[in-house]
Amino acid sequence: MEGRILPGVDLDAVAAGLFAGLAEIGADGVGITRETYGAGEGAAFDLVEETARRHGLIAVRDAAANLAITLPATPDGLSPTPDRPCVVVASHLDSVPQGGNFDGAAGVVAGLLSLLRMQADGLAPRRPPRLMAIRGEESAWYGKAYIGSSALFGRLSADDLALKHRSGGHVLAEAMAAAGADLARIRAGERLLDPAAVAGYFELHIEQGPVLVARTLPTAVVTGIRGNVRHARVLCRGEAGHSGAVPRWLRRDAVLAMAELMARLDEHWRVLQEQGLDLVVTFGIVGTNPAEHAISRIPGEAAFSFEVRSQSRDTLEAFYHLMRTEARAIERARKVEFVFDRRLDSQPARMDEGMVKRLLALSGRLGLPVETVPSGAGHDAAIFANEGVPSAMIFIRNDKGSHNPEERMDMADFRAGAELLHLALCEATGGEVAA
Ligand SMILES: [Zn+2]
Numbered sequence: 156m157e158g159r160i161l162p163g164v165d166l167d168a169v170a171a172g173l174f175a176g177l178a179e180i181g182a183d184g185v186g187i188t189r190e191t192y193g194a195g196e197g198a199a200f201d202l203v204e205e206t207a208r209r210h211g212l213i214a215v216r217d218a219a220a221n222l223a224i225t226l227p228a229t230p231d232g233l234s235p236t237p238d239r240p241c242v243v244v245a246s247h248l249d250s251v252p253q254g255g256n257f258d259g260a261a262g263v264v265a266g267l268l269s270l271l272r273m274q275a276d277g278l279a280p281r282r283p284p285r286l287m288a289i290r291g292e293e294s295a296w297y298g299k300a301y302i303g304s305s306a307l308f309g310r311l312s313a314d315d316l317a318l319k320h321r322s323g324g325h326v327l328a329e330a331m332a333a334a335g336a337d338l339a340r341i342r343a344g345e346r347l348l349d350p351a352a353v354a355g356y357f358e359l360h361i362e363q364g365p366v367l368v369a370r371t372l373p374t375a376v377v378t379g380i381r382g383n384v385r386h387a388r389v390l391c392r393g394e395a396g397h398s399g400a401v402p403r404w405l406r407r408d409a410v411l412a413m414a415e416l417m418a419r420l421d422e423h424w425r426v427l428q429e430q431g432l433d434l435v436v437t438f439g440i441v442g443t444n445p446a447e448h449a450i451s452r453i454p455g456e457a458a459f460s461f462e463v464r465s466q467s468r469d470t471l472e473a474f475y476h477l478m479r480t481e482a483r484a485i486e487r488a489r490k491v492e493f494v495f496d497r498r499l500d501s502q503p504a505r506m507d508e509g510m511v512k513r514l515l516a517l518s519g520r521l522g523l524p525v526e527t528v529p530s531g532a533g534h535d536a537a538i539f540a541n542e543g544v545p546s547a548m549i550f551i552r553n554d555k556g557s558h559n560p561e562e563r564m565d566m567a568d569f570r571a572g573a574e575l576l577h578l579a580l581c582e583a584t585g586g587e588v589a590a
Pocket residue numbers: 247258259292360
């Protein structure tokens with residue numbers, strides 16, 4: 156795709172314009188902030204929709220305020236049926252607070268370039284390609300990931316819709332309604348897209364870990380996506396007291412109880428990993444109550460977040476069970492109480508073996524690495540895969556990780572990944588040059 160100028164479409168210029176526009180929309184002085192079902196995500200959706208329309212593509216919003224784009228030659232891609240299924244290519248446009256510009260956006264831009272190229276080449280694919288910008292992929296804003304894709308398959312619960320914004324202010328349902336979503340249809344659990352009407356799902360994404368950089372791979376094909384089990388807030392309740400006056404045997408120190416739980420779980424993690432299990436454990440938010448904590452006060456309360464991720468459902472369940480068992484043992488030993496908020500689950504997902512094979516073959520044809528990696532981070536592809544849609548992902552090398560302003564993607568790597576996506580999409584849609 157490098158330097159390719161099609162009749163009336165300079166794809167490099169379209170990509171550069173979109174990335175620059177998205178960076179401008181998200182600029183927060185430190186990194187990029189495009190809030191889930193908020194102003195930044197909304198403006199990013201408008202930019203992509205406007206760009207697609209300007210180049211003659213058809214764009215519509217669904218009842219969850221997701222954006223769907225298709226070729227004018229195959230408008231039925233917007234209302235696919237099991238008899239005439241579409242092929243979805245998708246990613247998201249929201250970001251974490253102070254994140255980077257390419258997490259999510261790279262996949263939407265690559266998908267748009269592919270559709271523009273099909274249009275310029277006069278392709279009329281047998282299976283309509285359907286580009287989707289999916290809402291609310293990041294969990295940073297409401298504590299739940301994959302909001303737009305869950306809504307797409309009628310899988311947002313009343314509890315999900317009542318999740319509070321990270322500021323503690325409004326709830327998810329209010330933000331969705333303000334963005335134009337049809338809450339009545341979502342509350343009813345209506346399927347906005349029939350999984351049987353989707354022949355395949357492709358997502359290109361920057362890698363969010365250090366593996367591709369360390370192995371000097373510009374691209375790789377994803378084998379599976381780790382699921383997770385989380386608690387946004389676990390409260391450990393002990394008893395406050397004077398730090399000088401209460402002896403050790405009479406203390407109910409919430410921080411030491413919390414720390415012991417973390418240390419025990421870290422040790423379990425080490426042992427399980429040595430046994431070859433796929434597992435990562437994180438306590439990302441930890442704190443005492445600043446309104447009452449002091450150097451000279453035994454902490455009566457400590458709160459923390461809990462997250463475990465694995466490609467295996469069994470490993471997730473086993474580790475979660477272990478965590479609750481250890482918490483009960485510490486409650487007894489230290490006379491504290493652990494209070495868990497709602498458990499949040501994201502299921503792990505396997506990518507489609509046939510699609511992975513095709514992507515590897517096409518990688519070889521393009522002179523790209525024929526390599527696979529697992530995805531440690533979650534993606535909308537997991538939702539589609541768990542609905543039974545054959546799904547596959549392409550990773551692009553990305554320096555400095557993601558979910559931070561230092562995230563870096565080389566445009567040459569992006570072009571290579573976009574080229575691979577385009578070939579895969581042409582193949583999966585059965586694109587043919589129109590007579
Ligand atoms: Zn992402």
